[in-house]
Amino acid sequence: MTLTPKPGVLDIAPYVGGRATVSGVKNPIKLSSNESALGPSPKALEAYEHAAKSVSIYPEGSAQMLRDAIGETYGLDPSRIVSGNGSNELLTLLANAYLRPGDEVLFSEHAFLVYRLAALSNSGVPVAAPEKDLRVDVDVMLAHVSSKTRIVYLANPNNPTGTYLTGDEVRRLHAGLGPDTLLVIDAAYAEYVRRNDYENGMELAARFANVVMTRTFSKVYALAGLRVGWAYCPAPVADVLHRVRDPFNVSVPAQYAAAAALRDHDHVQRSVEHNERWRAWITDAVRAAGLVVADSVGNFLLIRFPHRPGKTAADADRFLCGCGLILRGVANYGLPDCLRLTVGSEAANRRVAAALAEFMARP
Ligand SMILES: Cc1ncc(COP(=O)(O)O)c(C=O)c1O
Structure with missing residues (x-):
């Protein structure tokens, strides 16, 4: 053996x-x-340095202070927000929690690589739907949905293509999924998008039991080295993520710097x-x-x-x-x-x- x-x-x-x-x-x-x-914002760096005085104590595990700051900024219920060690951790935790061996994980041809890793590390089956002209094609995505599709990851905008789906297109994708398939809208670059027809997925996540939106402090907030991200989830999904995350997954300096960065509009x-x-x-x-x-x-x-x-x-x-x-x-x-x-x-x-x-x- x-x-x-x-x-x-x-x-x-x-x-x-x-x-x-x-x-x-x-x-x-x-x-x-x-x-x-x-x-990063100088205010985030100041908060980071201030928090350095507290590194001998464990962080508050649920990152309540940061979740409150996010809730206040976006008008969201903090109990439906889960913070992570980068959004990467949250993308992976969703797979850890919801995939059974043999379940399919759908994403588009040139999607962010982490989706494939999350599938494979849970004995899931990665399914890549071809794109058209470097853009996710909703019809092609839906044609690849099967009874085994458990998670659909959509990077919107997508890395590395830089293209995006409109709010209408994302809603059409979601409408084609059954209630036992989770749509994960990875909006890591949302802050940069200035298009009237773009939506970051927050409203879908607010309304539907099978939609999660993930966000990061690594891009526009420039805190990639600190590793902070968050997910806005249906309440039962937030509950699940809190069960499977590491008990202290966001460090004290990361929580303080992220909250300060968020407030430096x-x-x-x-x-x-x-x-x-x-x-x-x-x-x-x-x-x-x-x-x-x-x-x-x-x-x-x-x-x-x-x-x-x-x-x-x-x-x-x-x-x-x-x-x-x-x-x-x-x-x-x-x-x-x-x-x-x-x-x-x-x-x-x-x-x-x-x-x-x-x-x-x-x-
Ligand atoms: C589309 C997309 N999602 C998620 C991430 C992960 O970001 P982080 O784990 O730093 O929050 C990245 C990082 O490059 C990305 O490009």
Whole structure:
């Protein structure tokens, strides 16, 4: 007898985050993990430093103070909010709690990788529905629903494509699911979206017993290193998550910094405006260099490179790294011709634009 993990676990390729270093390059610019260009609110950092005095005591396990702050900000009932060690933890906990071996987990072709990991680590069966033009297609998603579909994960907007579904489309997806299928709307980039037809999923989660919306402090709030996320859930789902989460899953400094970040509306506004301005600028610049970019509503762009030798995504990645610019290869998302670029500071964006123009212009 040898010690073996549950079926599915060894099919998991460990998640690899965006690179942060390039050998031989001092202080490269990291644009590989969709982190915020402006960094966190100074008020969040102040709260973090203040909380450092309390690190010898355990956190309040349910993160009541943070859940109250979230409830106050969004007009939500805190008892239906569950905080997590990043939204990642919550996405995984939902699978841990609701999947039985052999249950299917549905997501779209180029969806965030964690959904597949959550399925496989629970002996579930990942089902990827093809996308059309890098967009989730509701009809194709619904055509892949079966009696075994237990969880449908929808990243809205999606990473790494940057595309989104409208509120109407999400409602149509939900309407096609049975009451024993959970729709998880992962709205990690919701704050960046400025489209009238976009909805973050909060209302669906408020109304239906089988919809959860997840959010994160890692993106617009720039607290990725602290690991804080939250889910807005039907009351019975919140109850379940509180049973299966780690007893102290959000640290004291994380709770205080997140609550302060949430209340610094001006900083969030500045971050969104910076993103809006520079996402448009860098999209134009990358297109002017002769590359294809999908319209993105997030804080990142998906850039498609030609198949021509010397001009491929892998060639571009090498060239950019040599210039001290780290983007993200997305071959593991089924997009081997693409690199994902996080919208950076003005200086970083200008350097990327110049480097890509040089890369495309050279013989
Ligand atoms: C779509 C999406 N969901 C969730 C996450 C996880 O965020 P975190 O665990 O940092 O809250 C990410 C991170 O990149 C993401 O892109």
